[in-house]
Amino acid sequence: MDVVAGEQLTNYQNIAKRIRAQICRISNIGEGGHIGSCLSMVELLIVLYYKILKVDPKHPDWSERDRFILSKGHGGLGVYIILAERGFFPKDWLNDFRQEGSHLGDHISYLVPGVELSTGSLGHGLPVAVGMALNCKIRKKKYRVFVLMGDGGWDEGSNWEAALFAAQHHLSNLVAIVDYNNIQAFGRNKDIIDLEPFAKKFESFNWSVKEINGHNFQEIDEALNDLPLENGKPSCIIAHTLKGKGISFLEDTLGSHYKYCNDEELVEAYKELGVIL
Amino acid sequence: MRNAFNKTILDLTKKNDRIVLLTADMGYGQLETFAQMFPGRFYNVGVAEQNMTGIASGLAMEGNIVITYSIGNFPTLRTLEQIRNDVCYHNLNVKIVIIGGGLSYGVLGVSHHSTEDLAIMRALPNMVVVSPCDCYEAKAAAEAMIEYEGPVYYRCGYKGEKDIHQKPVDYKIGRSIKIRDGCDATIIFAGSIGYNVLLACDLLLKRGIKSSLISMHTLKPIDAGAISKAAEKTRTIITVEEHNILGGLGGAVAEVLAEICTERIKFKRIGIPDVYATEIGSRDWLLTKYCMSPLGIAETVTKVLES
Numbered sequence: 001m002d003v004v005a006g007e008q009l010t011n012y013q014n015i016a017k018r019i020r021a022q023i024c025r026i027s028n029i030g031e032g033g034h035i036g037s038c039l040s041m042v043e044l045l046i047v048l049y050y051k052i053l054k055v056d057p058k059h060p061d062w063s064e065r066d067r068f069i070l071s072k073g074h075g076g077l078g079v080y081i082i083l084a085e086r087g088f089f090p091k092d093w094l095n096d097f098r099q100e101g102s103h104l105g106d107h108i109s110y111l112v113p114g115v116e117l118s119t120g121s122l123g124h125g126l127p128v129a130v131g132m133a134l135n136c137k138i139r140k141k142k143y144r145v146f147v148l149m150g151d152g153g154w155d156e157g158s159n160w161e162a163a164l165f166a167a168q169h170h171l172s173n174l175v176a177i178v179d180y181n182n183i184q185a186f187g188r189n190k191d192i193i194d195l196e197p198f199a200k201k202f203e204s205f206n207w208s209v210k211e212i213n214g215h216n217f218q219e220i221d222e223a224l225n226d227l228p229l230e231n232g233k234p235s236c237i238i239a240h241t242l243k244g245k246g247i248s249f250l251e252d253t254l255g256s257h258y259k260y261c262n263d264e265e266l267v268e269a270y271k272e273l274g275v276i277l
Numbered sequence: 278m279r280n281a282f283n284k285t286i287l288d289l290t291k292k293n294d295r296i297v298l299l300t301a302d303m304g305y306g307q308l309e310t311f312a313q314m315f316p317g318r319f320y321n322v323g324v325a326e327q328n329m330t331g332i333a334s335g336l337a338m339e340g341n342i343v344i345t346y347s348i349g350n351f352p353t354l355r356t357l358e359q360i361r362n363d364v365c366y367h368n369l370n371v372k373i374v375i376i377g378g379g380l381s382y383g384v385l386g387v388s389h390h391s392t393e394d395l396a397i398m399r400a401l402p403n404m405v406v407v408s409p410c411d412c413y414e415a416k417a418a419a420e421a422m423i424e425y426e427g428p429v430y431y432r433c434g435y436k437g438e439k440d441i442h443q444k445p446v447d448y449k450i451g452r453s454i455k456i457r458d459g460c461d462a463t464i465i466f467a468g469s470i471g472y473n474v475l476l477a478c479d480l481l482l483k484r485g486i487k488s489s490l491i492s493m494h495t496l497k498p499i500d501a502g503a504i505s506k507a508a509e510k511t512r513t514i515i516t517v518e519e520h521n522i523l524g525g526l527g528g529a530v531a532e533v534l535a536e537i538c539t540e541r542i543k544f545k546r547i548g549i550p551d552v553y554a555t556e557i558g559s560r561d562w563l564l565t566k567y568c569m570s571p572l573g574i575a576e577t578v579t580k581v582l583e584s
Contacts, residue, residue: 110367116338117338117363117367118362118366118367119362120362121358121362123327124331124358124359124362124363126331127327127328127330127331127332127334127335127359127363128331128332128334128335128338128363129335130328130331130332130335131331131332131333131334131335131336131337131338131339132335132336132338132339133335134320134332134335134336135335135336135339135340135341138297138317138318138336138341139339141339157327158325158327158328158331158359161322161323161325161327161328162328162331162332164323164325164328165322165323165325165328165332168323169320
């Protein structure tokens, strides 16, 4: 197994800075974008899109591709940026984020190249991912299905319905990654609906579970390189993250779910990231 | 009608390997043969309609023709947002089928009365809405539904409905079927209430009233041409539906008439008067209560013509 280290690690760290700067810049242009939710999943997206997912930016509909669904659709900006970085569409499209007449709204849209499913209402991504994973079984396909979810989304009953079904049918080609940043739309999870003991819930649902630091490239890489975690079971990676990660005035704040970087904050964010404006 | 639908789907699945059937734990005594013949394309997802519709969407994205099968309001209202966001917005090849449309489940109570489904399904962009009236239409509509690429809502009856047609029908989605021709009024119906309408036409004939009778088996896209012609010919249009009076067949026909009529015509909607049943009753008992027995329909039509 290739471990992320040395030059590759430095490279990923630089990409992470660039993507965080882009999240702040595009949110400034569009005056929105749920940046806290985008910033918490940057490392997860980098390992997925630069190493794990079998995708072809020139042929987004390639039939053998791994499927990736962003169930936390409000993080669409984060995925748009990495899709542009990987060449699914020109980077200058990002400047149209939240602009009238474009396809790039706050919530991720399948009308953008590289996006499988439009989401925005929580609890939709996993059931659809289960359908895609079930298709592999029916049609004897080899692709894998990754779904990146928020923690607050696990308040939705439909996800638990899907979790039961995935285990019942041994969908080992299904991988749910939970961006566990502890904050949902109106407060901290533990004060609203405490999900803990979260890992134990999955274990009791007959999933295989691994908990990692969702900002540590080596840990993410190790978890995603070793799939399925257990034969015959769907895999759940609980990635412990910080909302607004990487920008001090956004980090671990509820407000980062809603706000965007104004001009002064953008300068400050670039300074913190060490990126030249 | 349920038997006709299930047999048709079984026959179609023998010839079409793209068909996958999902049920939310319904189909006892009905789907066992399908499950035995096509174990790899039959999934009982459990009592979990939201997940069923999500799975159907994922499967449809991969090229399958997916049927979600249940009864009453379970695969529709229970999972409306999955139908809207996943199925309709992505324009997927998912066929939502209910058994027991309207008041079919009578004494089982209001939870099992599917009486707002047509209005709600009709409001969704990309959705085709069909409501066959008897076994002949049930078979033809099932075949057309599978052939059609895109979301379809199929409102099936239950059991024991009497046939209205005498032979296989020339069926096309969006093209209504004229059953009788008359010059005094046009009665447009959707679904198995059609048999009561047929009997009402006989009663009206004895009163000297000759009615045209149209099966509007597709509520969306609605056959605006047939409505227009009927309005021009008989100047009196009556709709009959086993559904709330709001937003279903009567609403759809009214929308067409309001936009095309340049002269005044007589128009009346017969249906459930925007209420839930407060008493237990069989389908026939409830239909009589809501003036949808053959006599009740004939009385209303007569009053409209006399007004």
